[in-house]
Amino acid sequence: MNAMAGQIEGTPVAKDSFVTALPGGLCHLDLAVDGMHCAGCMRKIEKAVSALPGVTLARVNLTEKRLAVEWAENAQITPTGIVDTLRGVGFAAHPFDPGVNTSGDGEDKQLIKAMAVAGFAAMNIMLLSVSVWSGNVTDIASETRDLFHWISALIALPAVAYAGRPFFDSAVKALRARSLNMDVPISLAVLLALFASVLQTMRSAEHAYFDSAVMLLFFLLVGRTLDQVMRRRTRNAAETLLALKGEAADRVDADGTVRTVPLSALGPGDRVHVAQGMRFPADGAIDAGEVLVDQSLVTGETDPVRLTEGDPVYAGALAVEGAATATVTAAGSGTLLDEINRLMERALENRSRYLRLADRAAKAYAPAVHILAALAFVGWLAIGAPWHQALMIAVAVLIITCPCALGLAVPAAQVVASGALFKAGLVVNAGDMLERLSEVDTVVFDKTGTLTLPNSHLQNANDIPTDILARARRLAGASRHPLARALAGDVAPIAGAVETPGEGVAATVDGIEVRLGSPAFCGDDSVQSGEGSVICYREGSNPAIHFRFGQTLRSDALETVAALKARGLSVEVLSGDRDAPVRTVAEALGVDHWRSGAKPAEKIARLKAHADAGRKVLMVGDGLNDAPSLAAAHASLSPISAVHVSQAAADGLILGERLWPVVTAVDTARRASTVMRENIAISFAYNIIAVPIAVFGFVTPLIAAIAMSASSIVVTLNSLRAKTRGTN
């Protein structure tokens, strides 16, 4: 979290691009706030921000960890001021642009409204139906029954017209594409049931199916709403976390002013300034300055590279030393990016061929049900039943077989499993991730940033006397160099230190000059090149002390790899880095299969070789160079520190610094997949019992209602088992 606060400190520029103007001379800003847990935090934040003169609204959303602020246009308030205020009360915050999220929000509310209407209609119609059912076995007058049926029709028809739209739309879409999905039999059953019921009512018959039709919709809408709400929750959480990473760009406008804008506001031709310690926000070419960049997020290579004017640079490259201005180029014009885009497209094409379990079930199920209903209709006509009786039996077959339980079978298990995963620190990106993940038998890890932590860490802390380490840390706190920041941690910086950019930082303590920086800066020439990143610390004329930095394994990498192996998965490391570091990591983790220096195309080739050998691969990676292989693998996960392209390509995101969620994900996916298959088996078993009863004409609306509710409830209860227990 301290690194985050540091990042925010480093950008004291007007963040006015995040601010939206409201009617009535008000400004609005959304911020993602970190570390908010309770009423105390909420109140502290709202109080502090409301106290700023001119603020008209400061409201925390604790569920989404966000803060909305509004203020009068003429007030002296800047986003930076608000961020500073929040830091003053102990919270790291970052403005962000929630624009992308609003459309999904509307869809949510539409579904909930449809569910409310269906619920209302179902309850009222059921009220009338119960009277009819009990009347039918006692002494109801046929006029009263007709009246009740007509009132039911009056409620059901508009309710279905409104609440059924999500299903009708999707069914029409599927039919247009000449395919069948679960919504086709659902829509057909509901519409036919309503149509037949109206006919029955006109004939003043004993039975009508208004209740079944509306209840069916209600149950299915409950399942769909749950699914949608869970997905929005995880998506919002991921967005907040991304915003907290502080991914914004310092754009240099034509008049030379620098302003911080959201990444989405950057376009080709824009010039961006990247200070030491920051990452390049977009792909481009350097047009001024000379900078040493760490491209490990891009290529997996850990050794920094020196770039000067005209050199291409990729989003995610970290400026280790020096600063530069770059001109953003259009995506796809760079050679590396070009190749990555091409590979990505091809990989995604392959993946879209994967057919979801529910769709596979629907493909077999829908035609079977429709043929069965048609046969029942023709059969009863053939043995001389009147056509309306034959129609009612066909409708009964459709209703009783309507995939109510089948429609809930997959989403119910998915909701439970993704909720459990979210708690365990993993956000599910793709709807069918759990299904694909459950089939995985090989795990391929990228090294840099995936098995190791994304930032460099001090390697030789044990060789350095603690008092010297403590003093060096305080001096490092005064520097903005990434390695110095990594060394400093959260100690208070030394006062009066002077930093020479690109060289080091110096201060005078008790009359002795202390220096921290490059070996040359400390007058030391004993450091050989190729020893990784080294900074020196020197007190007065004492010999300089070397601090070695390098990639540190994630704290639970060893356990994770062991746990994956224990589950019968084969583990492999596939890295773009040089031979030696990859070997060290692979040996430390006990991984036998590893490959270094792999280019994006070679990574894909390796995955393809696995696929051809019939293996299903889970790819875990974070870099731009991993993006195509994340898209090509059978399933993929990516840490939250990954570049945008990779996050978008991955099926799930791992939150936090630990790697263990990979194991939890595999466990949960396997379990969820078992539960899904059980659910589908339960609904098929139910159909095998119910269909003959319907075909032979014994189903009344009462039986249909009981059978439908019972199977749906059994499936929902079974889905609760998709939660895994006892995973660390």
Place this chain on the structure above:
Amino acid sequence: MDVLLILVPAALFLGGLGLAAFIWALKSGQYDDLDGAAWRAIMDDEDDDQDDAVSRVRNQ
């Protein structure tokens, strides 16, 4: 059975009232921050605190 002419519309009206109330609540954002709302219910109002303290002092 004439009573049905009153009871059925009454039932529908009351049910409809509930539905309208729910949709209103949804639209006005009552369900946007369930966790926050739970905490807000037990949050003291700062100004009230001070008033209480003052009145307590006065009463002594």
